[in-house]
Amino acid sequence: QQPVQSPQAVILREGEDAVINCSSSKALYSVHWYRQKHGEAPVFLMILLKGGEQKGHDKISASFNEKKQQSSLYLTASQLSYSGTYFCGTEISSGGSNYKLTFGKGTLLTVNP
Amino acid sequence: DAGVIQSPRHEVTEMGQEVTLRCKPISGHDYLFWYRQTMMRGLELLIYFNNNVPIDDSGMPEDRFSAKMPNASFSTLKIQPSEPRDSAVYFCASRDRGGYTFGSGTRLTVV
Numbered sequence: 001q002q003p004v005q006s007p008q009a010v011i012l013r014e015g016e017d018a019v020i021n022c023s024s025s026k027a028l029y030s031v032h033w034y035r036q037k038h039g040e041a042p043v044f045l046m047i048l049l050k051g052g053e054q055k056g057h058d059k060i061s062a063s064f065n066e067k068k069q070q071s072s073l074y075l076t077a078s079q080l081s082y083s084g085t086y087f088c089g090t091e092i093s094s095g096g097s098n099y100k101l102t103f104g105k106g107t108l109l110t111v112n113p
Numbered sequence: 114d115a116g117v118i119q120s121p122r123h124e125v126t127e128m129g130q131e132v133t134l135r136c137k138p139i140s141g142h143d144y145l146f147w148y149r150q151t152m153m154r155g156l157e158l159l160i161y162f163n164n165n166v167p168i169d170d171s172g173m174p175e176d177r178f179s180a181k182m183p184n185a186s187f188s189t190l191k192i193q194p195s196e197p198r199d200s201a202v203y204f205c206a207s208r209d210r211g212g213y214t215f216g217s218g219t220r221l222t223v224v
Contacts, residue, residue: 041215100158102158
């Protein structure tokens, strides 16, 4: 049930772009993206609902391909503050109108000056 | 809004002792989740509640783990007896219709 993320780690120079991918073998209700800095809690970035939408704020955006059960997170013109571990979370039905969120293993993003 | 509040922030206990972790969700959030994070296993969903009712506890590792939500503003995760392999960061999260808001976590060390 756990989604698969790739790559496991990325090292960038400030200003470079990155793409993080997430795929699932299950039919998804939604995909979430979170960023976690060392020693802190995961912080919500965005949610994408089934329907093949794309969202974004600032220079971070994401897409969700419902047919392929895949999502990608796009970070453009990276900043030092983007460093952290990025998790995708996939929501699947738990029965009825209840859904549970399962996280991938994370992608460690390091942005260097 | 104070966010999701967890206590304690750190807990060190001896093997065999009972441990109780506490969580206060954001007011108005219907769902509450307990996750455990380790380097090896990542973020694992243990159990979640909807309107104080446990919906899915399939992630609870053993009978030593139990969780309750007696009212909309309080939940506990109890481990009895604790073992060294329970050492991890335990997060509580709540949500309404959007994303999940995580508490700061409880770092549990069982020696």
